[in-house]
Amino acid sequence: MTAMRLLHTSDWHVGRVFHGRDLLREQEEVLGGLADLVSDERVDAVVVSGDLFDRAVPNAEAVAVCSRVLERLRAAGARVVVTPGNHDSAARIGMFSGFAEAGGLHLRTRIGSLAEPVLFADDHGPVAVYGIPFLEPETARHRLEVPQARGHGGVLTEAMRRVRADLAGRPGARSVVLAHAFVTGGQPCESERTIAVGGVQDVPGAVFDGVDYVALGHLHGAQRIAEHLRYSGSPLAYSFSEARHTKSVWLVELDAGGLAGVERRELPVPRALATLTGALDDLLLDPEHDAVADHFLSVVLTDPVRPLDALRRLQGRFPHAVHVEWRPEGGRPGELRFAERVRDRGDEEIACCFIEDVRGDGPAERELALLREAFEAAAREGVG
Template sequence: MRILHTSDWHIGRTFHGSSTVVALRGVLDALVAEVRARDVDVVVVAGDVFDSATPAADCYAVLTDTLAALRDAGARVIVTSGNHDSAARLGFQAKLLRDGIHVLTDPAAIATPVTIADARGPVHFYGIPYLEPVLVRRLWPGVRTQAQAVAHAMDLVRTDAAVRGGRYLAAAHCFAAGVEATPHLERDIQQGGLDVVPTSVFDGPDYMALGHIHGRQVLSERVRYAGAPLHYSFGERDKPRGAWLVELDAAGAVETEWIDLPVPRRLVQLTGTLDELLTDERFAADEDAWVSARYTDTAAQADPMRRLQQRFRHCAEVRHEPAHRAAADSRTFTARVAAAGADDARLVDGFLAHVRGGEGATADEGELVREIIGERAATEATA
């Protein structure tokens, strides 16, 4: 049986204020084309289908069209909910969906698999939605953490699979031990802090399809994250986008292949002085990319975002990271003013050094300051 493992579509997510719906639709169309070309039997989507519990109407259209296209391509589809989804909203129409599309969002039904047969017999697919401990505690008294919730769910899966016999897979949405997260992107899976699930919890299934981490991760030959199909952060820019193709044989052994998906627009981080970023030819190839710019001028520059967007129209982030920083001065500004003396020009120079982190007035600025101070003194003398 051929199974495609994907996750974390995050339909409706924005990228630095820009909608990603059109770009994601194109990537999902490419995923459908891969499913058709490779004769995939089952597509597993391991949570975070939407980016919000209250997605906009166009987000539902993307999901509906993609699920229908996957089914038309010949695959059965199994979808679980993640921490960004509303399980109730995602699952409300589960019984109304066309045959072959299964949305599994009910923790009480974890031990009831979707069973799909191939020429070698049945394969049982167990969907574990995101398990919020506060909400599942009424079902499973004593559960206090997400790690405990996932462990209990996996116990239910293994118990049922042992009775049914045969091959089986499970999908879950969680933060597993040993993964590399993208800083500031994958939000805490539990309010108050990350609740890490030990990898030993996933023992048993022939394959474990995980969601939540946006970069592909291999925890073992049979426990993997597929990551997100689209880049949602500059921190992800060097991570490939795609899905896992899993070949399951008659004995339950798996062979996996990574399938690359297209990147609609590259993400790059560029570093240099503001003048270099605006004029240097070495950045010419990046003019149509999403750009995170780090300009290294000692002093902060005026209106850098607007100026950079004249060259890089998709510049989404600008940071001032001086190449050289003056040694830290522990004195308060008041103490610096007192040490500078009563000369107005020196006071202005000291203030500029304070706000710029070390560099005072430039020669042109110093001349302008002295000219203004001179004009002020002349006005006061004739008043």
């Protein structure tokens, strides 16, 4: 008999910018490729556990990419269930949800409807998929009529109480819950926006007891909290802290008895991430670094004096270098008096170093031209 097969994904963050670089092409390549997995693995449904977009009001290009990806998944034969995360606007994603549902796209965005499942069926009977949208505690506790609830744990406890109550009226139904939360034991990274309230964001895993599988979103590294409780992670790396992540999705199978198995399916990497450390001239000349010439690069410079225009010079060899830090060997000269630090440096060099220190990269050509005009005007006025 045929079992139900689900593909657990989350944190697409369509429209994300990586250190100033547009990632839409890479996102469409990876996410669109999920349609091949749907076909090859005979997937019945794809679930997206929050953060479909990177911002509440995505631009037109991000919406177009997301639309094309969802259309490919439907064309491959999968129905799709989406819940909003903390980056999304639930109201915008839920717009036209009734029309979308008729086409196999189920947008579960309303707090008041979180205990109303999307119902699928296979040879073993019904599968109830509950989508819990991201619950901002202060708002959700009133919408859920539990004003005494505190923090994420409080509102998710009530949400799951409602889910279990509905499930109790569906004897024999297997169950899947989508939730966007920080579950105790999960390992965060640098690219996630905090959802802490009063310094507390953790939710105990036991909150989700009583269902066959919980498809979690929010943390960007794929991880297993328990056999039935997992994060799929983001499909692409969105910070250099994720350079060692293996991006993937979970293939979940439900048979007559509930959760039959979970398998990992790795995703392609459109552009790898790497970090280089050393003196600028050495990095520019050492042939050993040819292997990362096409990677997104974060570079730590160890020169005793901050090199001028370092990012532009690095990009001459490494076109995808996007981040530079200066950490001189022996430590930064913070103890030097200001006059000693700027001795023998011209106004332009001092200004450029200041901009690079604050922003992480030097001024662009247009900004450099404006600085020169300002210095020239000051010289004419006898300032300085």
